[in-house]
Amino acid sequence: MIVWVIIGAVLLAVVVAVMVTAAGRNRRPPDDIASFRRQIDALSPEARRQTSDRMKPAEPAPSGDDGVDDS
Amino acid sequence: MARDLAIDLGTANTLVYMKGRGIVLNEPSVIALNRQTGEVLATGREAWQMIGRTPGYIVAVRPLRGGAITDFEITERMIRLLLQRVGVSRFTRPKVVICVPSAITEVERRAVTDAARRAGAADANLIEQPMAAAIGADLPIDEPVGNMVIDIGGGTSETAVISLGGIVALEAVRVGSFDIDAAIQNYVRREHGIAIGERTAEEIKVAIGSADPTPDENQAEVRGRDLMTGLPKTVLLTPEEVRYATEDVVSSIVASVIRCLSKAPPELSQDFLVRGMYLVGGGGLLRGLAERIERETEVPVKMSNVPLEAVVLGAGHVIEHYEALKGMFMGARR
Numbered sequence: 015m016i017v018w019v020i021i022g023a024v025l026l027a028v029v030v031a032v033m034v035t036a037a038g039r040n041r042r043p044p045d046d047i048a049s050f051r052r053q054i055d056a057l058s059p060e061a062r063r064q065t066s067d068r069m070k071p072a073e074p075a076p077s078g079d080d081g082v083d084d085s
Numbered sequence: 086m087a088r089d090l091a092i093d094l095g096t097a098n099t100l101v102y103m104k105g106r107g108i109v110l111n112e113p114s115v116i117a118l119n120r121q122t123g124e125v126l127a128t129g130r131e132a133w134q135m136i137g138r139t140p141g142y143i144v145a146v147r148p149l150r151g152g153a154i155t156d157f158e159i160t161e162r163m164i165r166l167l168l169q170r171v172g173v174s175r176f177t178r179p180k181v182v183i184c185v186p187s188a189i190t191e192v193e194r195r196a197v198t199d200a201a202r203r204a205g206a207a208d209a210n211l212i213e214q215p216m217a218a219a220i221g222a223d224l225p226i227d228e229p230v231g232n233m234v235i236d237i238g239g240g241t242s243e244t245a246v247i248s249l250g251g252i253v254a255l256e257a258v259r260v261g262s263f264d265i266d267a268a269i270q271n272y273v274r275r276e277h278g279i280a281i282g283e284r285t286a287e288e289i290k291v292a293i294g295s296a297d298p299t300p301d302e303n304q305a306e307v308r309g310r311d312l313m314t315g316l317p318k319t320v321l322l323t324p325e326e327v328r329y330a331t332e333d334v335v336s337s338i339v340a341s342v343i344r345c346l347s348k349a350p351p352e353l354s355q356d357f358l359v360r361g362m363y364l365v366g367g368g369g370l371l372r373g374l375a376e377r378i379e380r381e382t383e384v385p386v387k388m389s390n391v392p393l394e395a396v397v398l399g400a401g402h403v404i405e406h407y408e409a410l411k412g413m414f415m416g417a418r419r
Contacts, residue, residue, distance in 0.1 A: 059227075062402055066398070068106065069398060
């Protein structure tokens with residue numbers, strides 16, 4: 015009797031594991047799509063406008079005048 | 086709470102973008118050290134002014150060459166000082182995105198991320214310079230169209246075709262505006278017999294350098310040290326001479342652009358004829374370069390509105406949208 019219960023439990027565990035794996039596989043493509051969509055949305059001109067608006071260039075890198083006279 | 090940072094760790098200049106604030110630092114990638122004690126004496130602009138003008142015990146160096154770290158320890162110290170200057174301390178460890186040339190090796194990648202982590206970053210990720218440049222130059226890379234960006238930096242020149250947020254074709258050469266300076270230095274030494282420094286060569290390039298003949302060309306008076314007598318000497322240099330001196334470097338950059346064009350899928354190629362290619366990076370400011378590329382490729386070339394800041398602005402945008410754009414990091418799943 016106990017042996018049948020153990021076998022039943024093991025079978026049940028295997029079935030549950032297979033179902034969980036299958037569910038995970040089925041879920042992955044929509045996640046990929048959503049992630050790609052988020053990436054594309056974040057690259058849109060509207061999303062980038064905020065960063066461009068923060069365009070406050072610091073002082074330009076130096077360029078002295080020693081040694082050369084542009085004549 | 087640390088504000089996350091984007092760093093354009095260039096061979097010539099280092100720019101830092103702080104999340105929510107914009108560009109907070111733009112300095113030459115130079116560090117001045119005491120040779121005997123190893124103590125850092127200056128970084129950035131102050132160290133740049135010392136190049137070629139230091140007494141024997143001081144050395145002012147650029148720790149990056151060709152976009153790669155040539156001295157790991159010095160680079161780490163430079164990054165640490167830069168981070169300190171923008172408010173990073175041992176208690177505020179930000180996430181950092183660093184722009185690097187796309188052609189760097191695995192070892193070089195590790196060197197950059199390790200240097201940033203050891204300098205105080207909680208996490209360091211890398212993004213390819215042309216991708217960051219395309220984002221920063223406001224190209225419509227979210228659309229299924231061909232966007233071409235040419236990024237000419239101090240030590241590398243990279244051309245990339247980008248569509249739908251990914252790199253479709255890429256061509257990189259370890260040649261940049263420092264090679265133009267070196268070519269001018271060699272020419273003046275060989276043809277005029279005078280030695281000039283790195284900074285003077287750069288100034289000649291800015292004053293009269295060009296990749297194609299341009300209107301209103303002037304001569305430049307160049308002062309250096311006569312190699313025969315050892316005395317100071319002045320010579321006149323013409324734009325034709327400078328073009329001749331730098332021809333090899335310029336043609337190598339143009340050839341890499343042509344190779345990238347030839348790698349692009351035909352569907353995207355036709356877009357370039359309408360949309361053109363975008364030039365970014367300090368090297369792109371060389372007079373006549375856009376015209377020269379346009380003449381040799383028969384594709385219109387446009388200069389970005391923010392040629393010097395495009396890369397860091399692009400990386401800054403990635404920091405602003407970190408979760409959505411983390412798939413764009415080098416080595417991340419595309």
